[in-house]
Amino acid sequence: MTDLPPADFRERITRSFGRQRAMGLIGAQLTRVEHGTVEIELPFDEKLTQQHGFLHAGVISAALDSACGYAAYTVIDADASILTIEFKVNLMSPGRGDWFLFRGEVTKPGSNIIVADGRAYSITDGPAKLIASMTGTMMVVRGRQDVAG
């Protein structure tokens, strides 16, 4: 992990997130960017559901992947970029609730490979409920025009 993140990391990540059209499509917002941690929030919307009316596992995965990926962005140099190589998601409780919080955190920084862990929570009244977890493996990419930023 860089000892100090590049000065403008919040701006770069906010700009990059803004280019993730899929995040706009599902109504996800970037709500927290710290060194090693990123949070995304999403209000429940019926258009995001699977056949039983719960949030679709793919939507949960999309938001967790973005949270984990941008957590990795907070620990790399300003001229590098991140590609997700693979991730695993455990779905622990149905995606029911008024809104959802997705937190990605860097577990193992690295110059080539970064491991990040994510947790998804549903929130209605009362305490947040853990509904899913992710472990993702990210590759640090440099000098590729097609995956810059």
Place this chain on the structure above:
Amino acid sequence: MTDLPPADFRERITRSFGRQRAMGLIGAQLTRVEHGTVEIELPFDEKLTQQHGFLHAGVISAALDSACGYAAYTVIDADASILTIEFKVNLMSPGRGDWFLFRGEVTKPGSNIIVADGRAYSITDGPAKLIASMTGTMMVVRGRQDVAG
């Protein structure tokens, strides 16, 4: 695996897929339902992209999860349902192409747990290109009103 799938499995799966609002949102269509195998297709759409303009990993996961989940539906009794417990996705090539094919296949049927494997391909001109794979673990659910069908 049931030796013969229930007579109306295609109808039930088509109905259930139609209730997956998230599949409608991303423009995915159910194009093949066989005993043990389901295919979903998706035209490329800029609204489904991540920051580099490729199909978002979450969209790939959503379609693969639906393909694997419905593959599991083809091998269970008509009164049971399927919940995804967990899955792993490997992203092998950028999600670039005119359209995408997602195939889910049952690797290990079972009365409680079903394992399914999925593959995602991008198609433009020439041969399909493997862009991602999934292994998913599905639970067979019976007698729960909230997850019927």
Place this chain on the structure above:
Amino acid sequence: MTDLPPADFRERITRSFGRQRAMGLIGAQLTRVEHGTVEIELPFDEKLTQQHGFLHAGVISAALDSACGYAAYTVIDADASILTIEFKVNLMSPGRGDWFLFRGEVTKPGSNIIVADGRAYSITDGPAKLIASMTGTMMVVRGRQDVAG
């Protein structure tokens, strides 16, 4: 999670661990059993290595799987048993060190499915180093003679 673990859970787990011949083969010892958490320790031994002289990923997986599995045992009824359905391991640093600590913790208890997370550390001089993580999905089994205890 059971609010209170069955009174004799440490004894049952210690007995069951003692029957895991593979743990004896690699020299692993059960060093901590708490409600929701189990630790296993292992001294480095050259007979456990892969081709570069590091601890083999399979040995790391074996110890993490046992730690996660027995963590799940601490939250089930005395007459139930645990089977691992699947797990994912991320190998973050080479398995180098004098000895190794494997901690398994229950992330999501449940009456049918339990999710546990594990971490592996190498220890020489100085602070422990995170070398691997696991997320495992465990099934609670009841009334099966072949998987009792």
Place this chain on the structure above:
Amino acid sequence: MTDLPPADFRERITRSFGRQRAMGLIGAQLTRVEHGTVEIELPFDEKLTQQHGFLHAGVISAALDSACGYAAYTVIDADASILTIEFKVNLMSPGRGDWFLFRGEVTKPGSNIIVADGRAYSITDGPAKLIASMTGTMMVVRGRQDVAG
């Protein structure tokens, strides 16, 4: 994937496997090395069991990881080496049988990252039974003294 594997790939892989002390410990043998495919076999031994007398999931993982890793070795240059970044194992049936076959196959070759899939079978009388599957992500390593060969 290299169009043709380096001429001496079988010799290099056999030598490297011979240095995997953990494979010797569990009694595993390298029985097939083809371009993109490697097989390992293992007779059942009570010292490899978990608490119910089945082959320990860690032993299955160790053999699958070696099979997948050496499958990756068959598609890289002679001066490169392979490190496993992560893998996922699904355990589908208890590890019961007289002996076991583990097959690793390259699903996606690459200059930096290789994805391999493995299958484990138990064999007694009659047809082989699928007991486990693996998907592993391997990194191609060059110019590191500590991970050569």
